[in-house]
Amino acid sequence: MQKKRFNIWPYLLISPALLIVTFVVFLPVLEAIFMSFQNYDLRRPDKIAYIGFQNFAEMFADPIFWLAFKNTVIWVVFGVGLQFFFGFILALLLNQKFIGRGLVRSVSLIPWATPGVLIGLMWKWIYDGNYGVLNDLLMKVGLVDQPIMFLSQTSTAFGSVIVTIIWQGIPFFAIMILAGLQGISQEMYEAADIDGATKLQKLFRITIPSLKNVIFITILLRVIWVANSVDIIHNITGGGPSYSTQTLSVYIFNKANVLDLGYSSSMALFLMFMLAVVAVPYLKNSFKEGTK
Amino acid sequence: MKKESLLQKLFMLYLPISTILIFLLFPFYWTFITSIKPEEELYGPTVTYWPENMTFDSYRKLFGEFNFLQPMFNSFLVATITTLVTLTVSVLAAYAFTRFDFKGKQLFMGLFLTNNMFPHVLLLIPLFAIMRSVNLLYTPTSLVVAYATFTIPFSVWMLTGYLKDLPSSLEEAALIDGANRAKAFIKVILPVLMPSIIATGVYIFIQSWNEYTFAVLFTNEDTRTIPVTLKNLIGQLGVQWDLLTAGGIITIIPVCIMFFFAQKKLIEGMTSGSVKG
Numbered sequence: 001m002q003k004k005r006f007n008i009w010p011y012l013l014i015s016p017a018l019l020i021v022t023f024v025v026f027l028p029v030l031e032a033i034f035m036s037f038q039n040y041d042l043r044r045p046d047k048i049a050y051i052g053f054q055n056f057a058e059m060f061a062d063p064i065f066w067l068a069f070k071n072t073v074i075w076v077v078f079g080v081g082l083q084f085f086f087g088f089i090l091a092l093l094l095n096q097k098f099i100g101r102g103l104v105r106s107v108s109l110i111p112w113a114t115p116g117v118l119i120g121l122m123w124k125w126i127y128d129g130n131y132g133v134l135n136d137l138l139m140k141v142g143l144v145d146q147p148i149m150f151l152s153q154t155s156t157a158f159g160s161v162i163v164t165i166i167w168q169g170i171p172f173f174a175i176m177i178l179a180g181l182q183g184i185s186q187e188m189y190e191a192a193d194i195d196g197a198t199k200l201q202k203l204f205r206i207t208i209p210s211l212k213n214v215i216f217i218t219i220l221l222r223v224i225w226v227a228n229s230v231d232i233i234h235n236i237t238g239g240g241p242s243y244s245t246q247t248l249s250v251y252i253f254n255k256a257n258v259l260d261l262g263y264s265s266s267m268a269l270f271l272m273f274m275l276a277v278v279a280v281p282y283l284k285n286s287f288k289e290g291t292k
Numbered sequence: 293m294k295k296e297s298l299l300q301k302l303f304m305l306y307l308p309i310s311t312i313l314i315f316l317l318f319p320f321y322w323t324f325i326t327s328i329k330p331e332e333e334l335y336g337p338t339v340t341y342w343p344e345n346m347t348f349d350s351y352r353k354l355f356g357e358f359n360f361l362q363p364m365f366n367s368f369l370v371a372t373i374t375t376l377v378t379l380t381v382s383v384l385a386a387y388a389f390t391r392f393d394f395k396g397k398q399l400f401m402g403l404f405l406t407n408n409m410f411p412h413v414l415l416l417i418p419l420f421a422i423m424r425s426v427n428l429l430y431t432p433t434s435l436v437v438a439y440a441t442f443t444i445p446f447s448v449w450m451l452t453g454y455l456k457d458l459p460s461s462l463e464e465a466a467l468i469d470g471a472n473r474a475k476a477f478i479k480v481i482l483p484v485l486m487p488s489i490i491a492t493g494v495y496i497f498i499q500s501w502n503e504y505t506f507a508v509l510f511t512n513e514d515t516r517t518i519p520v521t522l523k524n525l526i527g528q529l530g531v532q533w534d535l536l537t538a539g540g541i542i543t544i545i546p547v548c549i550m551f552f553f554a555q556k557k558l559i560e561g562m563t564s565g566s567v568k569g
Contacts, residue, residue: 031421104313
């Protein structure tokens with residue numbers, strides 16, 4: 001490796017990627033900051049002007065914004081939390097030896113590779129109030145005697161979309177945790193066996209502590225993805241009924257869809273700020289990783 | 293280790309794993325059989341769990357009346373170009389990050405990593421305005437550009453991980469032989485790295501193929517990709533579940549095929565960074 005002498009090659013090699021990313025990510029983010037201080041509404045393009053903090057003032061006074069904020073927190077906490085819980089169980093199961101394990105492993109990953117739109121459509125059809133299979137199953141088992149309108153009443157709609165995001169996220173957690181499990185040395189368990197440790201003790205004293213890093217990074221990645229996800233909610237409920245399933249990303253998307261770009265930029269910046277608060281530990285961790 | 297009884301295995305392994313598998317896979321089963329049910333059965337008084345009169349009419353209709361080939365072609369075009377562009381620039385960057393020490397390396401790597409954090413909806417808004425002003429809106433190019441926002445950072449990260457695992461001694465031997473760096477890269481590194489590059493490519497392809505949020509705003513009737521078309525089928529027809537589910541099945545088949553082939557390498561790449569960290 002060359003030392004001290006200035007070498008132009010690495011800079012040349014990263015420049016294409018860096019240039020593209022600068023143009024498609026960093027400049028747009030700057031542009032979004034400018035737009036958030038304008039009444040940038042493409043339905044009235046002749047009226048666009050700088051309006052200072054008016055968008056932000058409007059946002060903080062907007063009850064739908066606060067509802068969306070609350071929904072985002074619920075969406076992320078329950079969505080990611082339960083993905084983690086079930087993903088962890090699935091990983092523990094897949095780490096055991098049984099016939100057909102390889103096949104089960106790859107098949108169980110399919111939800112993760114499925115397009116969000118399709119996930120939305122599949123589940124919308126399952127939840128359907130008239131012909132939906134979920135209602136049919138519930139009635140066959142005798143749990144309900146009237147079909148439930150899962151998606152059109154505020155009491156059940158949000159729960160239903162959360163179940164869908166959990167379904168989508170279980171596989172990702174399972175693969176990440178499974179990889180972590182396979183990295184734990186078998187000797188620790190053997191030593192614990194000699195000491196007469198129970199299964200539960202081994203789980204809480206060996207398995208979980210060894211997986212700390214994987215769990216931490218996977219949860220942070222998922223929090224960012226789930227908070228940003230638009231397609232599933234947008235295709236199941238569109239944010240309704242009466243905004244009960246509208247998260248911030250969906251609200252921003254809906255506003256951008258009707259071309260109110262200034263207001264949606266302000267909300268998007270707010271969302272980014274909230275994510276940054278959560279993601280700072282993740283970034284610190286990655287920087288440490290880089291210096292090694 | 294103690295031998296577990298069959299009963300114990302049944303309750304601790306087979307039962308829970310079957311439950312989770314049924315939960316994960318049932319929606320696909322349901323989507324498939326919906327697509328092959330005739331209309332009377334779909335909206336009839338009883339729900340059937342296997343079609344009494346199987347029919348592939350919905351698939352015929354989808355390609356005949358609704359020209360589903362057009363969005364499939366659009367999706368394929370966008371996903372392929374995105375994959376090729378992303379892979380080229382990301383392999384170069386990842387090579388620089390793993391084989392050179394240079395001033396500002398930490399900073400540049402950090403720039404790529406922070407990228408993953410920006411909400412898509414945040415980038416969507418200014419990109420829409422920019423595309424509109426440079427007259428790229430509603431072209432496949434606008435989608436390729438938009439997808440680069442998340443495919444490049446991710447690929448640089450994945451490929452850096454794969455390259456780190458390849459010992460430098462590999463190409464150093466070639467360098468001593470008198471080959472220059474470019475030659476050593478093409479002759480030695482590229483062949484060994486190929487499976488990882490393909491796995492990363494599959495990931496990019498699937499992501500672009502599946503993407504919806506940007507595609508809604510950046511396409512029109514002629515350039516629409518599959519996810520947008522699926523969504524629009526609802527608007528056009530009220531809801532025709534047989535057609536929608538048939539479209540869904542067609543969408544996911546290529547994804548599944550590619551995924552199965554690249555799976556092992558892909559998982560290795562995704563997990564290695566976090567597991568070692």
